[in-house]
Amino acid sequence: MHTAKAQSYAAAEQTDMALRLAFFRDSRCISLHHEVLDIASVCDRVDADALAEDLDTGSARGAMMRDYREYHDKVQGSPHFFLPDGSDVHNPGINLRWEGEPGAGSPVVENDTPGAYEVLVRRALG
Template sequence: MTDQHSTSPAGVVTVWSDIGCPWASLALHTLHAAADRRGQRVVVDHRAFPLELFNSQPTPKHIVDAETVMLAAHRPELGWRLWQGPIWEYPVTTLPALEAVQAAKAPEVGGLEASTELDSALRRAFYAESRCISIHSVILDVARECARVDADALAEALKQGSGRTEVYEQWQRAQAPDIQGSPHFFAPDGWAAHNPGAEYEWTGNPYEGGFPRLDAYTTDWADTLLDSLEM
């Protein structure tokens, strides 16, 4: 695995994020969509920015819902929906999913490309398919849908606790001031951006009736980043 610093190895984008962060999921979709449009391969080294550990609570559903509605309305190609399953199946934690993404980096599971694919699939499972990605069996079901992931090897790795130490080490690293939140992107040439392309603010305290307002979202940052990988 790569080291715990914010810098990226050649040809790899490092992203600090939480799977339960709609902004991170939007940014990663933007990056992958731009790469697909260009016919360019992009590999992401995912680092955990576990919001529930920073905040000492599950990420509040009413905040995720408000951001999901706002972003899905602005970018319908995301295919997101509000949670469609029973409320008792709503994910209370993303730590098991974050651990699985780290565990997938092991060569026997599939390596960095497998980890990239699994992260995207887990985000789709949550935001578009209303699947409880807190649950071990659901994570493995999602892994079996990923061509690059050896789901049996992942199951064995998770059984041994793989990924947990990495998530906690990354949480400690993410408390440094150079990592500003979820998502924060770093490219090998030194380019870096926190929540790229987004201009937004909350109209008030989200616990007292405030709503997020998206003032602008641009996607050209993704091409800038991808250009740097080709140099």
């Protein structure tokens, strides 16, 4: 979230994780302004009042749209990691197939490699 990143990378990381958990684990609708603010309010690295002001004024929208235009053809989904060596990995450690049409059917996880993230971190660190 660009508004949290304007505060710090730590704030952005904490907000990102909180929003992902809210969406994927808790089934919260993170497209709603009040939900985002409620979720951010429990993030101790985030100034929730500043975040609310930035969302209300749209101060981060320009940066977000520039990133969108530059990367939208490259991002395959979430999570998708782009590493310092120029490589990228979509959905690391997960192999899946689709039942039905992709995007309309359902993904089926065929295997899961929990150590994939450790490998990515080591790769990123060189």
